[in-house]
Amino acid sequence: KDYVLLIADRKVAYSVVALKSDHDKIMHLDASKLFAIAGEGGDAVQFSEYVQKNLHLYNLKTGLPLSTKAAAHFTRNELATALRKGPFQVNALLGGVDHSGPSLYHLDYLGTLHKVNFGAQGYGGYFCYSILDRLWKPDMSLDEGVALMNTCIKEINSRFLVGGADFTIKVVTAEGIRVLDPVLASSA
Amino acid sequence: MSSRYDRAITVFSPDGHLFQVEYALEAVRKGTTAVGVRGTDLIVLGVEKKSTAKLQEERTVRKIHVLDDHCCLAFAGLTADARVLINKARIECQSYKLTMEDRVSIEYITRYIAGVQQKYTQSGGVRPFGISTLIVGFDADGTPRLYQTDPAGTYSAWKANATGRNSKTVREFLEKNYTETSGDETVKLAVRALLEVVESGGRNVEIAVLRAGQPLQIYDEKQVEAVVSAIEAEKAATETS
Numbered sequence: 001k002d003y004v005l006l007i008a009d010r011k012v013a014y015s016v017v018a019l020k021s022d023h024d025k026i027m028h029l030d031a032s033k034l035f036a037i038a039g040e041g042g043d044a045v046q047f048s049e050y051v052q053k054n055l056h057l058y059n060l061k062t063g064l065p066l067s068t069k070a071a072a073h074f075t076r077n078e079l080a081t082a083l084r085k086g087p088f089q090v091n092a093l094l095g096g097v098d099h100s101g102p103s104l105y106h107l108d109y110l111g112t113l114h115k116v117n118f119g120a121q122g123y124g125g126y127f128c129y130s131i132l133d134r135l136w137k138p139d140m141s142l143d144e145g146v147a148l149m150n151t152c153i154k155e156i157n158s159r160f161l162v163g164g165a166d167f168t169i170k171v172v173t174a175e176g177i178r179v180l181d182p183v184l185a186s187s188a
Numbered sequence: 189m190s191s192r193y194d195r196a197i198t199v200f201s202p203d204g205h206l207f208q209v210e211y212a213l214e215a216v217r218k219g220t221t222a223v224g225v226r227g228t229d230l231i232v233l234g235v236e237k238k239s240t241a242k243l244q245e246e247r248t249v250r251k252i253h254v255l256d257d258h259c260c261l262a263f264a265g266l267t268a269d270a271r272v273l274i275n276k277a278r279i280e281c282q283s284y285k286l287t288m289e290d291r292v293s294i295e296y297i298t299r300y301i302a303g304v305q306q307k308y309t310q311s312g313g314v315r316p317f318g319i320s321t322l323i324v325g326f327d328a329d330g331t332p333r334l335y336q337t338d339p340a341g342t343y344s345a346w347k348a349n350a351t352g353r354n355s356k357t358v359r360e361f362l363e364k365n366y367t368e369t370s371g372d373e374t375v376k377l378a379v380r381a382l383l384e385v386v387e388s389g390g391r392n393v394e395i396a397v398l399r400a401g402q403p404l405q406i407y408d409e410k411q412v413e414a415v416v417s418a419i420e421a422e423k424a425a426t427e428t429s
Contacts, residue, residue: 049286050286053282053283053285053286054282056282056285057278057279057282060254060255060256060278060281060282061275061278
């Protein structure tokens with residue numbers, strides 16, 4: 001209704017080895033925007049930091065924060081420009097709250113941009129889209145949203161081959177960004 | 189064809205002067221006064237507010253600009269030149285943060301701005317920037333800093349300085365009256381210095397205060413009036429005693 005909820009797993013994979021199990025994949029682009037990145041390690045960090053600094057520059061130049069829609073389109077433009085030169089292997093979900101309310105955008109490395117009510121990147125989609133299709137409804141409260149996310153997490157942890165993962169959970173509201181207690185695989 | 193633009197405009201005179209740079213300094217001397225005072229826990233920037241036309245939106249005529257969360261800049265001279273230089277500096281601040289994961293030190297960004305100003309005195313087809321800047325901010329260790337640059341591209345650190353119209357008078361006042369101050373005392377010192385050359389009244393000065401870890405605070409008319417009245421009260425008290 002008035003928030004955007006993003007979750008991401010915390011594992012960093014290096015072929016068949018789990019390099020790290022507590023990596024935060026959701027970057028704060030500014031005080032009211034979250035950027036959950038799935039993709040190649042270096043590209044993900046490089047690209048998201050680049051977007052973050054450009055948003056900050058815009059803020060300083062104009063004294064105004066960029067709207068979520070504008071930030072998403074700027075990000076998409078960067079991805080599209082890089083595509084035919086040296087593409088960023090980055091798929092992302094950008095969620096933010098601005099004067100027009102909450103919005104969520106689904107971006108991929110080809111420069112695709114779609115405004116969505118719910119989305120997933122990576123293998124999560126295979127398991128969660130059907131759950132989200134059935135259970136998402138407009139104007140859900142934060143508690144209802146968290147419950148829906150927990151259902152998705154349970155499904156991933158039971159059915160996904162590389163499951164049993166911890167999750168980072170962050171929510172953006174009009175007041176800003178909050179980190180919710182990470183769901184640990186044992187308690188989900 | 190392009191060779192027509194390769195000839196430098198800033199060339200040495202027979203007696204070793206760079207006249208274009210000196211003329212740029214003249215342009216600075218025509219600009220409205222800007223003063224900066226470094227306190228122990230804050231830095232104050234004060235500028236003479238040029239009277240705006242009746243139909244002009246006052247808040248769009250700014251002489252104090254934010255470069256990054258922790259540093260700001262005031263200038264005297266050609267406003268358009270300042271806009272270009274400030275844009276370059278802002279991009280450099282973010283670029284530095286992207287590669288170094290750290291905010292710029294005030295000396296670094298001053299060195300960068302001075303470097304740009306110098307480049308334009310030694311390139312073909314361009315003229316020097318007609319501005320002197322006062323760059324203020326806090327370094328990572330919390331030390332307040334105040335730097336000045338000029339059209340030649342020289343820069344130096346100051347405890348307090350002024351540039352623009354009547355800057356000599358203001359600087360002399362500061363030299364006579366500067367002491368290590370903090371908080372409101374620093375603000376009063378900056379305003380007293382500015383009032384030496386500007387008509388008294390909140391309408392003619394703009395004050396901005398930068399504290400460590402906080403965004404730049406620009407005083408509104410009421411706050412400026414409060415400082416001015418406090419100064420006038422102090423003056424009256426010392427005169428009658």
